[in-house]
Structure formats: structure tokens, C-alpha cells
Amino acid sequence: MNLARPPSWSGFSIDGNWDVVWYWTLVHLRITIIALVLGAVVAFPVGLAGYRWRRTYPVFLGVSNVLYTIPSLSLIVLLGLGFGLGLLNDRPLIVALAIYTLAILVRNLVEGLRAVPEPVTDAATGVGYTPLRRLLRVELPLALPAIFAGLRVAAVSTISLVSVGGVLGRGGLGYLFFEGYRRNRPTEIVAGIIASILLAVVVDLVLVFSRRAMTPWIRVRAAR
């Protein structure tokens, strides 16, 4: 579908407007994915640094707790106007969501790596793993459940927060909430709500199944 030209809602019923819901669902999903990927790409080195150099982690936690506390609409505006991203595009929204994702993911990455039992890392070192290889082949795989737990929280909260952008005339399905409100079309609002819940459920399921596929040993252990 052409994402450049939004179809417009007509009338008061859902009939004939499925393309509108589908369009904003795709926009919603696109913003979510970009923000998640952006957050994850930055979270990875930051998290590894926090794990390797323990002193950097409390500093990161302090900063991220403050950012995490700033209400979403506020953060979007602060980024859009204060950092020159502009308010009339998706960039401040995406960066704000990426920051929240970063705060969640780094925490889970570091906690996940730290929870790897010492005998396991010792054994890996003992059989001759270099630190890098040990990290990639032993520690990170064992931290995957924690990383995925963080991803799920980040994904579901990002999907809900995208809608906040609706206040500023953007924000995927949030656009339907606020346009439906302005034009007095409850059906449009309800369609937005349902699509938003469904999107969250689908993305969450995808993450759950990816986690299962990437950590087959967990199921084996549970089956025994």
C-alpha cells in the first residue's frame, strides 16, 4: 500500500473504511518497528558497556530513570522543539519511543547477563573460550529470555504510546482516536482502539514465538 497518501474516513460506519484502519495500522506498525530497532541498536553497546564496566551502569540507570519519568507528550515536545527535530513530522515521536525502549532494554540486557551463573561462565573460560566468543556463544544466548522479556514490555508500551502522537496530528492509530473525536465519529474511535489492541497482541505473540524458536533448550528442560 502507498503510505504516502492516507485514505480518508467517510461516513459514520466502518463499511468502506477498512482501508483507512489498515493504513493507520501500517503507519502505527512502521513507527513502532523503527523506534524499537533504533532503541535496540543503541541499547546493545550501552548494555554491554554497563555489563563490562560496572561503574557505568548506575550512571546510566540514573539518567534513564529521569528520562523514563518524563511524560510522553512532554518528551515528544522537548525533543521536537528543544532538539530541533520539529513537531510536524514523526521524528520526535520515534526518538522519544526509542529512548523509552533503550531504558527498558539496557536494564534487561545487563540484568540478564549478570544472571548467567558463574559456574557456566567459568566452565566456558575453562574450555578455552575467549571473552568475546564466551559473550556471543554462552552469555548472550543465556540472557535471551531476559532480553525478550524487555523487548515485549518495550513493544507493547511503544504500541500504546504511538497513539499519544495523535494529539499533534500524527501517531498512527492515535490519529483515528483524535479525528474520530473531532468529527464526532465514535465508530472511528472504536476501530482505532480495537486495531491498537490487536496490533499489540499480534506483536507480542510474534515476540513470544521468536523467543521460543531462539531458546529451544528451555522447552526441552521443561518437558523433562
Place this chain on the structure above:
Amino acid sequence: MDILSETFGWLTTADNWWGPSGILQRIWEHLQYSLLAVGFALLIALPLGLVIGHTGRYEPGAFAVSGAARAIPSLGLLVLLYRVDPLEAWPAIIVLTVLAIPPILANTTAGIGGVDAAARDAAQGMGMRPAQVLFGVEVPLAAPLILAGIRSSLLQVIATATIAAYIGLGGLGRFVVDGFAVSDDAMVYGGSIIVAALALLSEGMFVFAQRRVSVTRPRREHLGPADPVTIPVPTTPGGVIP
């Protein structure tokens, strides 16, 4: 003039602070909505959490309800309910209350239910009645966790009340919404700074209070597993529940 000095100008103009749509009045409205919603939520969730945590009955139910309630897209609900009665503030207060319940309920239940069985047994052994056990032993031990629940409730409500300005509710969100409508960037930016300051202030107060009510010694180990206080119900980023 650049945005920072413009905003500084807006924030330091006395006329913007006073009057029926001044900053002080908006802060007062914002606090009113937020405290009303959290107050109502406390009236409902606190007794419920105390009873469920103390008896241990329906505990999974309490967590399931809290979890499911978090999945309600409150933003959409806010907009929808407001259509029902557009001239009143009560639909917004109801949505904000619904939003404030889950963290308080889940944290109270988890806090009371998680009290060391040995402490509870000792209290019973000393001859304390159930109510005495609850209020003399369990509540003080669970206090930091209960406060953490109230804290994340308040944060979420403060953030969502900001967005509620879109549907005509007062409060600090007005500056963002009205300023955006007339392209007054200084007003949008200034309003956002005040909202962020309010949220940080409320967090800071609760962090302080949590330390004060903690009867166990604070953990020295900064590098251990995640802060136990935040485990049962992590705060939603940006304070908004779906």
C-alpha cells in the same frame, strides 16, 4: 529569537502565571484531576489489595485483573467516553481512576502477600489478632512496595491528564494543545517543561517517602538484580498505559 530564549521569556512573564488560564491555575487543575483519580483508586484498590494479600485468596485473580486492565487503551477510552458527556470532567476522572487502579492493586497485593511467613507467624504467636497482624506487621513491611504502586499510578495519571487537554479538560496539557493549535512554540515548550517538572517532582517525593517508610535497611548493593520495589509492576514509560 530562538526557541529557548522565547520559552524563557514565556516562563518569566508574570501575566502567564496568574489569572483563570495562567500557569498556577493550570497546575492546580492538573493536581486536582490527578489527586482525585489516585484518591478514588486508593479507596478501591487499597482495601482490596490488603484483603487479598492478607488472605491469599483470589491473588492470581488480582494480578490477572491488573494485567488485563493495563491492556485497555485508556487514550481511546478517554476520547470515547468524553463523547458521552462532553461538558463534564467526570468521564475523564473515571478513565484516570481506572488507569490508576492496577499498579496500586497489584503492588499492595504483592507487598502484603510477600511478607515473610516467619514474621506473620511470630506476630500470631505473640497473640496478635488478624487486624493487628495486618496493620502492625504486614502493612509496615509492605509499605515501600505499596508506595511504589501509588507512585507509578500518580505518574501515569499525571501523564495521561496532560493528553486529556485535547478533549477540553483543563490542566497543563492545555498549553501544549492550545499552543500547538496556534503555533505558539514557546507556550508548547514551556508547558511541556512544567509537566516534566511536575512528574519529576512527584517521583522525587515518592522516592524520598519510600526510603523513609522502609523498615528494613536499604540495600547497599547497587549492582545486584533489579530493584525489588519495581519488579511486580514496572512503570510504563512516559507514564501512559495503553
